[in-house]
Amino acid sequence: MRYAFQWLRSLLFIILIYAGMVVYAIAFLPWALLSSRGASAAAHAxxxxxxxxxxxxxxxxTEVRGTPPTDEVLVAAKHQSFFDIILIYSALPRSKFIMKQELLYAPILGQYAKRIGCIPVNRGKRAEAIKKMLADVKSGKAEPGQLVIYPQGTRINPGIKAPYKVGSGVLYRELGQDCVPVACNVGVFWPKRGIYRKPGKAVIEFMPRIKAGKPLDEFMAELEQVVETRSNELMAEAGFTGLPTPDSKG
Structure with missing residues (x-):
């Protein structure tokens, strides 16, 4: 019975947040059309x-741990559900995301993502996607702020191991910026798919910076170790028991 009530509350929650998206999009539309700051204000609200x-x-x-950056940095984050996008965006002053190209066609979400400077990539053509991503960033199409990338490229359920893709390393090398890793336990409560949302405390944590200038392989190894280790700790703290063992293949 308790599960059924929580499922119904979760369904109502989903309906209300998307209804709210429409309301905020309309309310902020004149400002958003005039300035990207209006779009950013709408998204933060x-x-x-x-x-x-x-x-x-x-x-x-929700809880945000660590110190969210306010300068021009690369943010490389664990991605488990839509909720970690919301928490990261709300914690940063001027963030924009590397996002899959299909999201550009999502009503409201796609239009506002373009206005705040998000950069779409075609995940099916990795080499071309990385080349275009770098070109868009360097050409100034991206608004100033914190550039957020998900190194695994997609949402990963808790307890599942997945490789870190080289795109984040290429960005780190080419931009010459510090990288701020972000860990989370969000997927324990808000799944990749489905309606049910668990009560509890969803945490994202901004970790110490990885300074610019490290070799690509060294950066990738450090990024994965830091993010995965701390995310596993946060998930265990939240009561999740399905964490992979060191020799697990996922």
Whole structure:
């Protein structure tokens, strides 16, 4: 019975956050059309609404640990569900994401993503995607701020091991910026797919910077070790018991 009530609250929550997306998009539209700052303000306001509604309606609290960067850096984050996007965006002043190209065609979301400077990539053509991504960043098409990339390229369920892709390393090398790793336990409560949302505390944690200038292989190894180790710790803290063992193949 408790599961059924939580499922119904989760369904209502999903309906309300997307209804809220429409309301905020319309309310901020004149400002968003005039300036990318208007689009950013709309996105921040909606993220704050989602966090509040999650706490009030489904009992999902949120916490941001560490120090979110405010300067021009690369942010490389663990990606488990849509909720970690919301938490990261709400914590950063001027973030924009490397995102899959299909999202450009999502109503409202795609239009606002373009306005805040997100960079679409075609994940099916990796070499071309990396080349275009670098070109877009360097040409100034991307707005100033914190560039967020998900090194594994997609949402990964808790307990599943997946490789880190070289695109994040190429960006780190070519941009010559520090990288801020981000760990999370969000997928324990808000799954990659499905309606049910668990109550608890979803955490994202901004880790110490990886300074610019490291060799690509060294950077990739350090990034994966830092993000995976801390994410596993956060998931264990949240009560998740399905973590992979060191010799697990996922």
């Amino acid at each position: 909606w993220c704050a609404f989602v966090k509040w509604l999650a706490s009030w309606l489904i009992g999902l609290k």
